[in-house]
Amino acid sequence: MSGFPIPVSVLTGFLGAGKTTLLNRLLKDPALADTAVIINEFGEVAIDHLLVEQASDGIIQLSDGCLCCTVRGELVDTLADLVDRLQTGRIARLARVVIETTGLADPAPVLQSIMAHPALVQAFRLDGVITLVDAANGKATLDAHVEAVKQVAVADRIVLSKADLVTDASELETLRSRLRQINPGADLLDVADTKTGVAALFDCGLYNPATKSADVRRWLGEAHDHDHHDGHDHEHDHGHDQRVRSYSLVHDGPVPFSAIEMFLHLLRSAHGEHLLRMKGVIELSEDPSRPLVIHGVQKILHPPVQLPSWPDGQRGTRLVLITLDMPEDYVRRLFAAFTNRPSIDTPDRAALENNPLAIAGR
Numbered sequence: 001m002s003g004f005p006i007p008v009s010v011l012t013g014f015l016g017a018g019k020t021t022l023l024n025r026l027l028k029d030p031a032l033a034d035t036a037v038i039i040n041e042f043g044e045v046a047i048d049h050l051l052v053e054q055a056s057d058g059i060i061q062l063s064d065g066c067l068c069c070t071v072r073g074e075l076v077d078t079l080a081d082l083v084d085r086l087q088t089g090r091i092a093r094l095a096r097v098v099i100e101t102t103g104l105a106d107p108a109p110v111l112q113s114i115m116a117h118p119a120l121v122q123a124f125r126l127d128g129v130i131t132l133v134d135a136a137n138g139k140a141t142l143d144a145h146v147e148a149v150k151q152v153a154v155a156d157r158i159v160l161s162k163a164d165l166v167t168d169a170s171e172l173e174t175l176r177s178r179l180r181q182i183n184p185g186a187d188l189l190d191v192a193d194t195k196t197g198v199a200a201l202f203d204c205g206l207y208n209p210a211t212k213s214a215d216v217r218r219w220l221g222e223a224h225d226h227d228h229h230d231g232h233d234h235e236h237d238h239g240h241d242q243r244v245r246s247y248s249l250v251h252d253g254p255v256p257f258s259a260i261e262m263f264l265h266l267l268r269s270a271h272g273e274h275l276l277r278m279k280g281v282i283e284l285s286e287d288p289s290r291p292l293v294i295h296g297v298q299k300i301l302h303p304p305v306q307l308p309s310w311p312d313g314q315r316g317t318r319l320v321l322i323t324l325d326m327p328e329d330y331v332r333r334l335f336a337a338f339t340n341r342p343s344i345d346t347p348d349r350a351a352l353e354n355n356p357l358a359i360a361g362r
């Protein structure tokens with residue numbers, strides 16, 4: 001069946017940030033025809049509502065009745081059911097799925113449940129995470145709730161809402177720079193901006209439908225400076241922000257698959273819950289002309305995909321990691337050990353394979 005894998009976008013943001021308001025606006029765009037919207041009202045993955053809207057006349061009528069309210073169950077069941085409906089012809093087309101999480105949700109388990117399921121992994125691909133941040137309450141929310149910081153950290157697109165309620169421009173700018181600091185790789189948009197529509201928010205994935213090619217740099221968020229934590233804004237000693245970090249690991253030249261495998265295995269098995277999100281391209285020693293694309297959420301690693309060629313001609317291994325309470329230095333030393341660049345006092349790869357706990361540091 002054509003059309004697979006279907007892109008899935010996750011729309012998140014703290015309580016009352018304006019998720020439903022934005023979604024309703026987006027769904028009026030004909031580009032979101034044939035989109036299934038799954039709304040996670042509360043609970044871990046309890047889906048309270050499933051709605052398929054069509055731009056022109058609202059809800060798509062299915063042969064066995066309206067999808068709205070008739071399908072309940074967990075997120076995975078709902079997604080599996082969508083595939084089943086598509087394959088049995090009860091839905092003619094399904095171009096996209098949007099999952100709206102609850103305001104309190106930690107988005108990582110939501111992403112994980114899509115990526116961990118063997119059947120869903122074939123049918124769906126994660127397009128991106130869109131996180132709304134309420135400009136009026138953003139500071140207080142980020143200060144009080146680590147979930148809100150995580151929502152920002154795992155985003156591909158951050159959308160600022162309710163800027164119209166903030167009269168102090170410097171307050172808004174402080175919030176913007178804080179968001180950029182938590183997640184330098186994401187686009188930062190304003191909900192009131194007319195450009196903040198379907199084109200700006202969807203198709204964040206590796207495959208760029210506009211150019212019909214894999215857009216590795218954009219996907220990795222490399223247009224921005226990832227490693228940057230410069231000193232010009234030192235009021236950022238917000239407790240939670242320090243716990244969530246985004247940084248990239250770069251290695252010039254090929255890396256053996258076994259080394260990458262071992263590095264990822266150690267990182268995920270020892271610290272999986274601290275690894276909020278990871279994306280990367282790898283230049284494999286075994287097949288350097290075809291980049292290997294990896295993508296993970298917590299302990300789950302999406303099946304790696306090999307691209308036919310380097311889309312932008314530039315080879316090299318680049319990983320972007322978003323971590324919670326995982327010292328960057330530890331990860332860097334582990335990576336260096338596996339790319340055969342051990343630093344002083346750091347065991348090399350051979351030593352680590354014999355004793356993976358040799359790198360202390362946490």
Ligand SMILES: Nc1nc2c(ncn2[C@@H]2O[C@H](COP(=O)(O)OP(=O)(O)OP(=O)(O)O)[C@@H](O)[C@H]2O)c(=O)[nH]1
Nearest residue numbers: 014015016017018019020021103161162163165191
């Ligand atoms: N002034 C202003 N109000 C907004 C904006 N966006 C949303 N709102 C209002 O904020 C309130 C909450 O918006 P919702 O869209 O329901 O927020 P939500 O994130 O879906 O809320 P929960 O699902 O309860 O977490 C509503 O009253 C909206 O009208 C905005 O940009 N400016």
